[in-house]
Amino acid sequence: xxxxxxxxxxxxxxxxxxxxxxxxxxxxxxxxxxxxxxxxxxxxxxxxxxxxxxxxxxxxxxxxxxxxxxxxxxxxxxxxxxxxxxxxxxxxxxxxxxxxxxxxxxxxxxxxxxxxxxxxxxxxxxxxxxxxxxxxxxxxxxxxxxxxxxxxxxxxxxxxxxxxxxxxxxxxxxxxxxxxxxxxxxxxxxxxxxxxxxxxxxxxxxxxxxxxxxxxxxxxxxxxxxxxxxxxxxxxxxxxxxxxxxxxxxxxxxxxxxxxxxxxxx
Numbered sequence: 631x632x633x634x635x636x637x638x639x640x641x642x643x644x645x646x647x648x649x650x651x652x653x654x655x656x657x658x659x660x661x662x663x664x665x666x667x668x669x670x671x672x673x674x675x676x677x678x679x680x681x682x683x684x685x686x687x688x689x690x691x692x693x694x695x696x697x698x699x700x701x702x703x704x705x706x707x708x709x710x711x712x713x714x715x716x717x718x719x720x721x722x723x724x725x726x727x728x729x730x731x732x733x734x735x736x737x738x739x740x741x742x743x744x745x746x747x748x749x750x751x752x753x754x755x756x757x758x759x760x761x762x763x764x765x766x767x768x769x770x771x772x773x774x775x776x777x778x779x780x781x782x783x784x785x786x787x788x789x790x791x792x793x794x795x796x797x798x799x800x801x802x803x804x805x806x807x808x809x810x811x812x813x814x815x816x817x818x819x820x821x822x823x824x825x826x827x828x829x830x831x832x833x834x835x836x837x838x839x840x841x842x843x844x845x846x847x848x849x850x851x852x853x854x855x856x857x858x859x860x861x862x863x864x865x866x867x868x869x870x871x872x873x874x875x876x877x878x879x880x881x882x883x884x885x886x887x888x889x890x891x892x893x894x895x896x
Contacts, residue, residue, distance in 0.1 A: 631773040633692040633706065634682055638662075640700060641671035649723070658721050662695070662707060664728030672697065672726070679721060683712070687775040688740050695726060706731060706770060729770050736804055738763040739774055741795070741811060745782030749814035755786040761811045764792060765804040772800040781812055789813035 641659060643651055649659045656676050663669040683689060689712050695705040707726040715722055729735050740763050749755035766774060779795055793807025 631692045631770065631775055633694045633771075634686075636674060636678065636682060636693040636695055638672045638674045638695050638697050640697065641673045653720075653722070658724055660724040660726060662705065662726040662728055664707075667728055674724065676721065679724065683721075690737050690739070690775075692770050692773065693726070708735065708737065708770070731770060734767055734769055735773070736765055736767040737773060739766045739777050741777050741779060743779050743781045743812060745780050747781045747784040747814050749784055749786035749788065753786050754817045755814045756817060757781065757784075758813045758815050759811075760789075760813060761792075761809070764795065764811065766797065766801050767804050768798075768801040772798065774798055774801060779812060781814075784812070784814045786814050786816050 638660065641648070641652075643649075652659050652673055653676070657673045658676050658679055660672040660674050661669055662672055682691060682693075689709060691709045693707055693709060695707050697703050697705065705726075705728050707728045710725040710727040712721060712725075713723040714720065727735075741759075741761060743757070743759070747755065747757055750757050764777065766777070768774075774797065777795055777797065779790055781790065784790070789810040790812045791807060792803055792805055792809045792811055795803060795811060797803060
């Protein structure tokens with residue numbers, strides 16, 4: 631991997647509120663650490679870093695970091711991680727991992743394909759990218775930016791495994807060499823796709839619709855019965871209560887008036 635130059639400076643602003651002020655001024659907060667060095671807060675130019683990212687195959691880059699005025703003004707480092715804003719994509723923070731020229735390091739390298747697989751072109755198969763990145767170990771200068779794999783000879787059911795990926799001299803791929811990285815799968819029949827979609831609907835939505843329908847029917851059946859119980863009961867009770875009350879009210883005064891004079895005569 632060819633190293634690129636990048637200027638940095640010791641970070642002047644503190645952590646609280648300082649990172650926001652740095653970004654507003656066109657600078658990006660960063661940190662550098664390594665096996666033999668203490669972590670140090672740095673800052674880099676936003677435009678300079680953006681240009682480096684756009685000109686690189688991936689965000690894993692080897693940089694010759696220049697820190698003017700520092701006790702160690704020249705450092706070789708890998709861009710370990712770049713943090714982006716989830717919505718705008720703006721760079722928020724950069725992690726540098728300082729390395730030595732004679733020390734092997736392990737990084738994740740992207741895997742890209744070239745050519746069109748026979749199984750896809752002639753048999754309608756599907757090219758499956760099982761692993762988009764693989765771990766590679768080498769000296770910093772020997773690290774590849776990207777690994778390119780020719781898939782033109784792949785037929786349906788065939789795969790390219792980790793141990794079969796061609797690598798530059800001095801580079802070793804880390805991991806189980808039998809793991810498939812790229813494969814060609816048989817096409818799925820339209821009947822299978824339709825069956826899976828139908829099963830998904832029958833297992834969930836149909837059952838929910840049935841439950842809702844049953845609840846609606848049950849509510850519709852209960853509503854008239856409840857109304858029927860209340861309406862006649864109220865009418866019957868009202869009528870029965872009103873008739874005797876009216877008769878009692880008329881009879882009671884008449885009896886009382888006749889009885890009262892008889893008592894006075896005695």
